[in-house]
Amino acid sequence: MPRLDARLKLVAAEIRGKIHADIGSDHGHLLAALLSASRIERGIAVENKPQPHQNSSATLERLNAEVRLGDGMDVIEENEIDSLSICGMGGQSIVRILSEHPNRLPQQIVLQPNKAIDSVRQWARDNGYWLTDEKCTGIKRRFEVLVFRRSGSSPDPVYQKLDRAGLDESMGLMFGPWFLLRKDEQLLQRLAEEQRYLQARPNLTETSQARLETIRQLLTSGHFLRR
Ligand SMILES: C[S@@+](CC[C@H](N)C(=O)[O-])C[C@H]1O[C@@H](n2cnc3c(N)ncnc32)[C@H](O)[C@@H]1O
Helix, strand or coil, rough: CCCCCCHHHHHHCCCCCCCCEECCCCHHHHHHHHHHHCCEEEEEEEEEHHHHHHHHHHHHHCCCCEEEEHHHHHHCCCCCEEEEEECCCCCCHHHHHHHCCCCHCHHHHHHHCCCCCHHHHHHHHHCCEEEEEEECCCCCCCCCCEEECCCCCCCCCHHHHHHHHCCHHHHHHHCHHHHCCCCCCCCHHHHHHHHHHHHCCCCHHHHHHHHHHHHHHHHCCCCCCCC
């Protein structure tokens, strides 16, 4: 049984579906761990490249899993799965995959974007998924895991909570509403580090300028000091 790294352990702990699809399965370790622990009944691994497809097939050979070669949700049917994960990709790629076939998305989605995490939160905000939790691995190798549940049309209450705490939605989208509401110590350290890094750079892109300004607002708001 393959051992999961800290990042995929966080993902695995959040999955609640019986039939689970993992897009971009690569080595196939996530589904293997979930099936071996009877956390899911059936797994569907999706890969768009031949070598990772072969690797997933080898890992999942004796388990109740199917490995499909294809692009994201193209190879998943409507109402076929209860939960979905996409891990280790950039936020923009994840959003593209999620946007291709909205009618095929399941009730629960667990995502681990490596970058552009704000675009994933924004996608969920605009597409009827509530962000029900956010988890992260340690500060040195910080990976964020976002857990979403389909909500229908009502707006995500976490952003109302954020508003009541005196913080803007844009801050939540950028740095995570649950991390902010919990006054996450690791997030505070990361913000201070990113501020130092950005301040030391001569020419900032518009995006970096916006992040620096949002960090400044957060660190001077007193939010992290209020208990
Ligand atoms: C960096 S690996 C991450 C592997 C694994 N999910 C993890 O987190 O350890 C990304 C994998 O996603 C696959 N991939 C990228 N875009 C994809 C797409 N549109 N559909 C299916 N697989 C994709 C790549 O071939 C690669 O194996």
